[in-house]
Amino acid sequence: MALTPARTMPGVLELLPLDQIAFQRMLDVIRRNYERFGFLPIETPVMEFSDVLLTKTGGETERQVYFVQSTGALNAEKGDGVPELALRFDLTVPLARYVAEHEHDLSFPFRRYQMQRVYRGERAQRGRFREFYQCDIDVIGKDSLSVRYDAEVPAVIYSVFRELNIGAFTIQLNNRKLMRGFFESLGVTDGEQQTLVLREVDKLDKRGADYVRDTLTGEAFALSTETAEKILAFVQTRSTSLQDAFAKLDALGPGPEAMEQGRAELKEVLGMIRDFGVPESHYLLNLSIARGLDYYTGTVYETTLNDHPQIGSICSGGRYENLAGQYTKSHLPGVGISIGLTxxxxxxxxxxxVGTAQSTVDVLVTQMDAAQLPAYLALASELRGAGIATEVVLEGGKLGKQFKYADRAGIRFVIVLGEDELAKGVVTVKDLRREDQFEVQRSELIKTLRVELAQAEVGA
Amino acid sequence: MALTPARTMPGVLELLPLDQIAFQRMLDVIRRNYERFGFLPIETPVMEFSDVLLTKTGGETERQVYFVQSTGALNAEKGDGVPELALRFDLTVPLARYVAEHEHDLSFPFRRYQMQRVYRGERAQRGRFREFYQCDIDVIGKDSLSVRYDAEVPAVIYSVFRELNIGAFTIQLNNRKLMRGFFESLGVTDGEQQTLVLREVDKLDKRGADYVRDTLTGEAFALSTETAEKILAFVQTRSTSLQDAFAKLDALGPGPEAMEQGRAELKEVLGMIRDFGVPESHYLLNLSIARGLDYYTGTVYETTLNDHPQIGSICSGGRYENLAGQYTKSHLPGVGISIGLTxxxxxxxxxxxVGTAQSTVDVLVTQMDAAQLPAYLALASELRGAGIATEVVLEGGKLGKQFKYADRAGIRFVIVLGEDELAKGVVTVKDLRREDQFEVQRSELIKTLRVELAQAEVGA
Structure with missing residues (x-):
């Protein structure tokens, strides 16, 4: 039989086991912190009915959707338009569908987390994934939702990224109402026009202020130099402390209602984030943050790594007016964030x-003598019973080769139990990380390993 | 805008949060036990290239496959035959592809676990799922793999189902070589004929021995009455202890080589399972177990709940000769099992x-007085810092309504911190499960809650 080359599609990230462990640890940290803040897990099917999935979204998303057909459907419906099923492209639309479908079985405010893969048929390129994990939280209110929840979200972000331990980070906040009001005060009242202006302003870092000023005052926008300057000054606003944020918000001067509302919300949220225990060093006001303009309506968030700005936002989200208007007449405002973990x-x-992790296997029990296998198995049972992940060499072979296997597999502790050790009631433990070896009383083994493993965890 | 009805496709199991928690706990138990036995995690993309996925499988599987097309591919390839991508229908084919693709980066024996959803375009009916979790372990050898690994697998099964705590269970073993040899000794040498006989024999429970004997001696099979009786006696063999298993295997009498090999393997495996610490009460010899006849070549397993035989096998698998012959010339024998968790x-x-779980949220901090929110938030921070999952009522409203919310959401402890409590340095804790209420010193709160929660975990 001719061999089929074993390969995966482009645009997916498949990991070797030790990398998978590192990835899984990040998932675990995120989940643990989401749960600590009282968010509840849900999972939704990877497929949704196409008409349910594609109610709201525009052409861009539709071009990126993966459609699904069973063999039967494929044969029956060929050429018959849009297939009945499609893969989710984010977790927000499935959440909207879930809340609308199960509305009467949920308690509001409904606090859910969801960590699943999503699918986008993007053109393959470096750093763009067709399959990737999203880790989302959202709080959904019925009829209304206090702006206080907007202050809780940064507390969750802080808690997650502190424990992920990937370096200093800053949570950046803005408010869409403030932005909208500010643009209105300058006579840029049309929402689409605001979007276009913001798209230009986004080029500030790459092209510089002169380029952006020229564009805004040029043919396409025809803004006055004064207006362009005001916009540039606005979007370059960053606070250095909570007091500074308040001062900079006040310094914007009076504006239309939307602006005043946005300013009041931002002040309440910024002040309350501190009450949630987030240090002032970890969040700031950044009036350039806009996010999806047609979706978010109030507070918006981005989070960046201080020493790696090129990575961009590692966690984004915001407040929206109505989650599921396409499915239900209930008014369901919410606030949430997403971490694109892949x-x-x-x-x-x-x-x-992040590096390759050590193995989840803590201990390898070697096989010196096949006749002693029952003793090795009994020892392994004991260790597993104490929660220590243990592999036993069942195949045998030279001891040197067994050590090599442990080393290559990233297993830290190797146990040798030979005739000598059995006679003396001891165990020889080789610590491959410290390149050290010690003998320990059999009765002390679990205690000793637990101490070592606990220390490793703290140190990691 | 007309509303789109929010609904999911048939054949999927979407859970409400408290059920999702119960499900997630089962996943966690399985994963923890797999890791304890030294299995390493991998995850593969949900989609594979169709030609990679469908190399080996016959028409049955192909009819059940879901094919995937991005919008672009859908428009370009309409009517062009089999789409390029398809959803995995199990975790075995992706494992074969993974091992073949990454062979040189893996250490053998390669011990992997994988817990992901798989997809089958089945006709929707009660208890049949189109999307479901499989939780698999496999040990893959390079060139060879000791039969000792066949004894390790039941130890993992025992460990998982003991901790899942869903009632008494029995792991049942057989060996395909023994079966094949036994049939050969009766003159039923053709593999396909053996399959057909076994299919008839499978009807034993439903139709009774007379029906099966009549069929086997009838036109279709034309076996002698004596042969039919021997087959019936063989497949009805069950052991009551390890010694009994040995005795029953010996009582089969001498046979062709395959039968002797199978008998020797079964004896080694059955004996060694005991060394792995599995009580004799939890495993037995059952010579009717066949499993996928074209795939498994040695030891085969099924696991049943003693008090719920109608559920059938809850965990099955076995030994196979070569994992990835369609992708690589390497000879990769393996042994594994799968739990279809959904x-x-x-x-x-x-x-x-299994019932609906209690919430993952341990504590709800109520809001008696909005002015005291900073105190509530500080208390919640403390609790979260101690690993206690805590939700704070941010919206306010009547205290009775807040209690009702906690009750409905399955949150056990509700904390009240009013003026009185703040002045006295205490906290009132309402235990909604015990319908009890107590006051505790603020400084003792974490310790008290930890004790209560630890007790609940042990009791659960």
Missing amino acids: RLYWQLRDAGL | RLYWQLRDAGL
Whole structure:
């Protein structure tokens, strides 16, 4: 039989086991912190009905959707238009569908987390994934949702990224109402026009202030130099402390209602974030943050790594007016964030900020003598019973080769139990990380390993 | 805008949060036990190239496959035959592809676990799922793999189901070589004929021995009455202890080489399972177990719940000769099992063996007085810092309504911190499960809650 080359599609990230362990640890940290803040897990099917999935979204998303057909459907429906099923492209639309479908079985405010893969049929290129994990939290209110929840979200972000331990980070906040009001005060009242202006302003870092000023005052926008300057000054606003944020918000001067509302919300949120225990060093006001303009309506967030600005936002989100208007008449405002973990992990690995993990296997029990296998198995049972992940060499072979296997597999502790050790009631432990070896009383083994493993965890 | 009805496709199991928690706990138990035995995690993309996925499998699987097309591909390739991508229908084919693709980066024996959803375009019916979790372990050898690994697998099964705590269970073993040799000794040498005989024999429970004997001696099979009786006696063999298993294997009498090999393997495996610490009460010889006849070549396993035989096998698998012959010339024998968790969970819930979980949220901090929010938030921070999952009522409203929310959401402890409590340096804790209420010193709160929560965990 001719061999089929074993290969995966481009645009997916498949990991070797030790990398998978590193990735899994990040997932675990995120989940643990989401749960600590009282978010509840949900999972939704990877497929949704196409008409349910594609109610709201525009052409851009539709071009990126993966459609699904069973063999039967494929044969029956060929050429019949849009297939019945499609893969989710984010977790927000499935959440909207979930909340609308199960509305009467949920308690509001509904606090959910969801960590699943999503699918986008993008053109393959470096750093763009067709399959990637999103780790989302959202709080959904029924009819209304206090702006206080907007202050809780940064507390979750802080808690997650502190424990992920990938370097100093800053949570950056803005408010869409403030932005909208500010643009209105300058006579840029049309939402689409605001979007276009913001798209130009986004080029500030790459092209510089002169380029942006020229564009805004040029044919396409025809703004006055004064207006362009005001816009540039606005979007370059960053606070250095909570007091400074308040001062800079006040210094914007009076504006239309939307601006006043946005300013009041930002002040309440910024002040309350501190009450949630987030240090002032870890969040600031950044009036350039806009996010999806047609979706977010109030507070918006981005989070960046201080020493790696090139990575961009590692966690973004904001407040929206109505989650599921396409499915239900209920008014469901919410606030949430998303961590795109596949891309983040890939970037962190690229930047050398996460390495290959040590194995989840703590101990390898070697096989010196096949006749002693029952003793090795009994020892392994004991260790497993104490929660220590243990592999036993069942195949045998030279001891040197067994050590080599442990080393290559990233297993730290190797146990040797030979005739000598059995007679003396001891165990020889080889610590491959410290390149050290010691003998320990059999009765002390679990205690000793637990101490070593606990220390390693703290140190990691 | 007309509303789109929010709904999911048939054949998927979407859970409400408290059920999702119960399900997630089962996943966690399985994963923890897999890791304890030294299995390493991998995850593969949900999509594979169709030609890679469908090399080996016959028409049955192909009819059940879901094919995937991005919008672009859909427009370009309409009517062009089999789409380029398809969803995995199990975790075995992706494992074969993974091992073949990454062969030179893996250490052998390669011990992997994988817990992901798989997809089958089945006709929707009660208890059949189109999307379901499989939780697999496999040990893959390079060139060879000791039969000792066949004894390790039941130890993992025992460990998983003991901790899942869903009732008494029995791991049942057989060996394909023994079966094949036995049939050869009766003159039924053709593999396909053996399959057909076994299919008839499978009807034993439903149709009774007379029916099966009549069929085997009838036109289609034309076996002698004596042969039919021997087959019936063989497949009805069950052991009651390890010694009994040995005795029953010996009582089969001498046979061709395959039978002797199978008998020797079974004896070694059955004996060694005991060395792995599995009580004799939890495993037995069952010579009717066949499993996928074209795939498994040695030891085969099924696991059943003693008090719920109607559920069928809750964990099955066995030894196979060569994992990835379609992708690589390397000879990769292996042994593994799979737990179909979605179906199992659904059946256990149906049988009342798993209920809705308590919330992952341990504590709700109520809001008596909005002015005291900073104190509530500080208290919540403290609790979260101690690993206690805590939600704070940010919205306010009547205290009675807040209690009701906690009750409905399955949150056990509700904390009240009013003026009185703040002045006295205490906290009032309402235990909604015990319908009890107590006051505790603020400084003792974490310790008290930890004790209560630890007790609840042990009791659960």
